[in-house]
Amino acid sequence: xxxxxxTINGEVYTVTKTDTGHIIKELKMTDAQKAILDTMxxxxxxxxxxxxxxxxxxxxxxxxxxxxxxxLRDAVKLxxxxxxxxxxx
Amino acid sequence: MSxxxxxxxxxxxxxxxxxxxxxxxxAASAAIxxxxxxxxxxxxxxTTYKELLAVTGPGVIDICGAYAVDVTERTIGLKVIIDGTxxxxxxxxxxxxxxxxxxxIGHPVYFGEVNIIPQPMVFNSTLSVLVKSSLNETDKxxxxxxxxxx
Numbered sequence: 001x002x003x004x005x006x007t008i009n010g011e012v013y014t015v016t017k018t019d020t021g022h023i024i025k026e027l028k029m030t031d032a033q034k035a036i037l038d039t040m041x042x043x044x045x046x047x048x049x050x051x052x053x054x055x056x057x058x059x060x061x062x063x064x065x066x067x068x069x070x071x072l073r074d075a076v077k078l079x080x081x082x083x084x085x086x087x088x089x
Numbered sequence: 090m091s092x093x094x095x096x097x098x099x100x101x102x103x104x105x106x107x108x109x110x111x112x113x114x115x116a117a118s119a120a121i122x123x124x125x126x127x128x129x130x131x132x133x134x135x136t137t138y139k140e141l142l143a144v145t146g147p148g149v150i151d152i153c154g155a156y157a158v159d160v161t162e163r164t165i166g167l168k169v170i171i172d173g174t175x176x177x178x179x180x181x182x183x184x185x186x187x188x189x190x191x192x193x194i195g196h197p198v199y200f201g202e203v204n205i206i207p208q209p210m211v212f213n214s215t216l217s218v219l220v221k222s223s224l225n226e227t228d229k230x231x232x233x234x235x236x237x238x239x
Contacts, residue, residue: 018146023146036129
């Protein structure tokens with residue numbers, strides 16, 4: 001198997017020549033793109049941890065503000081429910 | 090009886106399999122919905138197709154779809170060319186749903202979450218997959234695909 005890289009319009013593609021004679025050209029993912037993909041595919045448990053961490057970072061005044069606006073409070077509750085977190089005021 | 094998919098490709102063991110985990114270093118995960126190999130689009134010029142995958146040689150592709158990474162309103166185009174023939178070339182309606190998209194190959198079904206049922210399609214000599222967006226943008230379209238060479 002032989003793997004080379006070519007650049008088209010400033011983007012890197014890998015070209016793989018396999019022992020079977022196949023040639024496969026595909027856009028090579030940069031580290032930044034891999035990070036985006038990793039974020040998209042966090043397991044639910046990890047998503048929960050991420051949201052929990054974000055919520056823990058909220059200041060008490062911000063939480064109070066959320067609770068004081070019924071529509072916003074309900075929206076936050078829906079979002080947290082969607083990732084399996086119980087919303088506690 | 091000889092069982093064939095196409096004129097030159099018989100049913101035979103794959104020579105390589107490509108999916109989400111086929112590149113070393115992919116996370117081990119049980120959350121497999123839409124877990125085919127994904128390639129982000131890189132920089133796209135509005136309404137202009139860009140080839141993200143090209144294979145020379147025979148094989149079978151069983152999942153191929155494109156979807157939006159975020160909620161920005163856009164249309165998503167997907168083109169699949171097999172053995173020089175454009176077998177799929179379509180654009181979605183305006184999409185404002187994150188991960189909303191279009192599948193040329195594979196059937197999305199919903200069992201509590203979206204899953205994709207593979208739909209094997211043989212190619213005898215070449216495969217080309219292109220995506221486009223209605224916007225000038227970078228890395229906002231994901232190409233979800235799974236194939237193997239034979």
